[in-house]
Every structure is written in structure tokens, then in C-alpha cells.
Amino acid sequence: MSEAQAPALSRDEAFARIRLLRSPNVGPVSYAQLLRRFGTASEAIAALPDLAGRGGARYRPAEVARIEDEIAAVRKLGARYLFHDSPDYPEGLARLESPPPILTVRGDPALFTRPSVAVVGARNASAGAVKLARHFATALAGEGYAVVSGLARGIDSAAHAGALAGMSEWGGTIGVIASGIDVTYPPENLDLQEEVATRGLLIAEMPPRTEPLARHFPWRNRIIAGLASGTLVVEAAPKSGSLITARLAAEAGREVMAIPGSPLDSRSQGCNHLIREGAVLVQSAEDVMELLAGFDGAPRSTFRESEPLAFAPAEPEDPADVxxxxxxxxxxxxxxxxxxxxxxxxxxxxxxxxxxxxxxxxxxxxxxxxx
CATH class of the missing domain: 1.10.10.10 (Winged helix-like DNA-binding domain superfamily/Winged helix DNA-binding domain)
Structure with missing residues (x-):
């Protein structure tokens, strides 16, 4: 896991890290820059008003009482926080240029150590694609894989349900949501999300009580792509979140796979495009396992994002006029x-x-x- 030698966080610094990330306008990139610049979250919080003032605004960090309420809510759910430098933080996520600084997790963290594959696709999926996703996930979980998906309608739901039905002693499923860990979206997945949290592993980057917003989903997608050695797109329209996940997986150096479909069905056009651009065509769960067995970071797929995804923090300097x-x-x-x-x-x-x-x-x- 990442930074296994990192010293254990004190309770005060852990609290300060949560407070820093929950403070106004602090996201994963700025959080990483602030920790790198000031060394501790406590020092970074003290510097926030001055930094925001240079940007032209008055500033107040997140209220202490609000963070206390959040921590109490997480504990009540039976969930816990996972920090970016914790010994059990997933290696795949740690290798991203902008790993989630703090995750809220509920369920079996041993799934982080399993070989994993993301299964994603259309929300309005065809009946055939739903059946395929369920079949693939059942087979993969039965062979010890952690099937990662986003608990959305359609392909995601089928992937989780299939993995839960086929999970072996080692395999299972990981659900990554765009809301707080105590919020279910879509509402009809309430029972499925609870089963993922109790029999598998549920992950959220957003604070508890956060409703999913459109801008949260690309950030969720990077977690799905980062957790898995490869991403399988079952069915997708030309412009969809599933293709964003595939691009993020490619940029992270992971395998990108797609199931081909009829060119007459718009829901197949995204997968066919991925294959044309270099994703590996797969037709069975065995194809997926053959690609990912012993994956060493050298994907067979040649699909790549055309623009670099530059998240990494740089050394602080006097600001440029941009x-x-x-x-x-x-x-x-x-x-x-x-x-x-x-x-x-x-x-x-x-x-x-x-x-x-x-x-x-x-x-x-x-x-x-x-x-």
C-alpha cells in the first residue's frame, strides 16, 4: 500500500486534515499543494485567510463544530476515514496524479488487496448488455476479482449484482459513489448499495449528507479507474461518463477493454469507438482475466487520452498573472x-x-x- 512507512497520524492532525479538505474552495489538488507547502494541515488552515486574501476574497475555514458532526455521522454509520498516506490506502489510487486525499469507506477493506477490474457502461443499457455485465461480473468475482463500479442504473447495477451473486472467498465488489456515504443515488438502489456496503466495500470521496451533483461524477470516475488494473466498458453512447472513466484509466496506464456492439445501436457506438482507438476487444470474462493476469503496468491496449491530465502539485513560487x-x-x-x-x-x-x-x-x- 502507499507510503507504508508514513508515521501514524495524531488525532489532532487527522481532524485538521478533514477540516482542511472541507474548508471552502479546497479540493484534491489544492489540498495536496497546501500540505506540501506547509507540512501539516494545521499550519495550512492557519494560512488559508492570507492566501485567499491575495486572490481577492475574505476567508473562513470550515467550522470545528461541523467537522465534529461529520465525524460523529461517519462513526454512526460504521464507516471510517482513509487518508492518502495510510498504510492500507490502495496502491492503484496512490499512483494517480491526484489521488483522493481522504476517502470514507464502509465494508471489507481486504478487497483493496484483490486483483480488480472496473465494469462500467450505459445507464439506459439494453437488456442484452445488462445480462452481459451481470455474467462477466459473476465470473470475475468467482475467480477472486474485485469488480469495481459506480452504483448507477443499468450496467453499474448489473455489475454489482452479478459480483455479489458470484463472489468467492476472495472476490467481491467495490462501489464508488458520487455522493456522501450515507446518501443513495439513484434511490431505487438503496438495497443494492446497502448490500455492497455490508458484503463488499462502499467508497465515497464527498462528505456525508452530500447529494450527488454533475461535477462530482468525473471525480468519482477517476477513483473507479484508479482502483482497477483495467476498465471494461460494456455499452456506452459516444459521449458518456463511461468513456471518461476509460480515458482516465488509459491515462493512468491501466488496461482499457470494450465489448463490441451493433453499429445500428447508438449505445454501442462508444465501445466501438474505443476499440477503433486502441481499446482491447473482449468477448468473455476469460478474455478479461487473460489480459489482467499478472498485469505489470504495461497495458496491451493502445487507447490513450489526447491531452495530459496534469494534477500534480509543483513547488510553490510567487504567483504568475494568469x-x-x-x-x-x-x-x-x-x-x-x-x-x-x-x-x-x-x-x-x-x-x-x-x-x-x-x-x-x-x-x-x-x-x-x-x-
Missing amino acids: AGLLGTAPVPVDEIVRQSGASTGAVQTALLELELAGRLIRHAGGRVSLA
């Missing part, structure tokens, strides 16, 4: 660096100050825009 280069359309941070002529550190410092001031939005894929 506000004039930003608009409401998301652009890659790398492009801001190129156009500004400033160093990566200077650009990242400027973006951090704008974000804390509420003037910047970060998007999955290392892109930013004005709020």
Missing part, C-alpha cells in the same frame, strides 16, 4: 503554463490563490476555468 488567460471554458493547466510563459510552480500558486478565493473551478482531467 487570470486574464482564464475563461468559463475549461482549459488544461499545461496550456496556461505554456501561454503565460511562467513556471509551473508560479502558475500553480496563482491558481491556488484564485481557487481559495472562489474564483476558479477545477475539472477532472487537469483542467481549470473561472467560476
